[in-house]
Amino acid sequence: MRWTLGAVLSVVMSPVWAQEVVDCDWHARADAIVEPWEVNTRRFAGGDVRLALLDTIEPAAGAFHILVLSPPYDELGGRQCKTIGVSAGVGFSGAGFETLTARYDPAVGLSFAMEVTTYDPEYEFLSGTLIITLNQATGAIEAMLE
Template sequence: MRVAVKAAAIGLGLLAGLPATAQEAVPCDWPARADNIVEPWEENTRTFANGDVRLALLDTVEPAGAPFYILVMSPPYDELGLRQCRTVGLNGMGFGGADFGSLEAEYVPAEGLVFTMAVKVYDGADFQPRTLRFTLNQATGAIGAQLLP
């Protein structure tokens, strides 16, 4: 058990040194399970663009240092009329913390919907506060993400 915890801590420490460009939006997989939506749901989900875009805070519990993801359901729609489903995380994992109450959104014509929220990132020794900024182009479905100091 100690070996696994130590290995996880070392791995997270190594990930902390990676460039800030490692934020990613990937197709929904196991983190996007409904039982990972942080309760109460009404405080940890929001809709935008007349209900076409939904964001939700996910907590997968493990890995303990990075269990939080942002669920993004948005256009474009597929042939069945379903929205795309993506999760925004960091380096193949989630964030060490996320304040969904700090979520802000604006529309920037050159970028699309722009979201910002406070997150925490494990740096190998402690959890550091950062701002997650991600964009959503509803026409193409492209999502870009970056961490700000």
């Protein structure tokens, strides 16, 4: 899939906005997991939840996505698979997977935070904190950038 500069430039920046959480598709290829895998994947909740950093190469200013494998399980025992990016196939310009932190709140579920960079045509590259919440019981995943 090819992305034009116009598609990347259409991403609008604001102080806090929702990120796109979608079912795994072309972003979630094994060859997109950033090497070394042991540094760019992490397990949580006794191994039931895994996050991984993906680099899809294009679009160059938005090639990084976050892969989330988590409960609930399907009838064959597979976990749900989601990717998180900025919008419509555009990911982050950069992602500090080494900054990934996690915490658990029974009222919210698992929460993750990590530093990311996004491209904005007016300001060029902007840094922020990606906040991901995961409810393992329902499978609901939300992502916001602050």
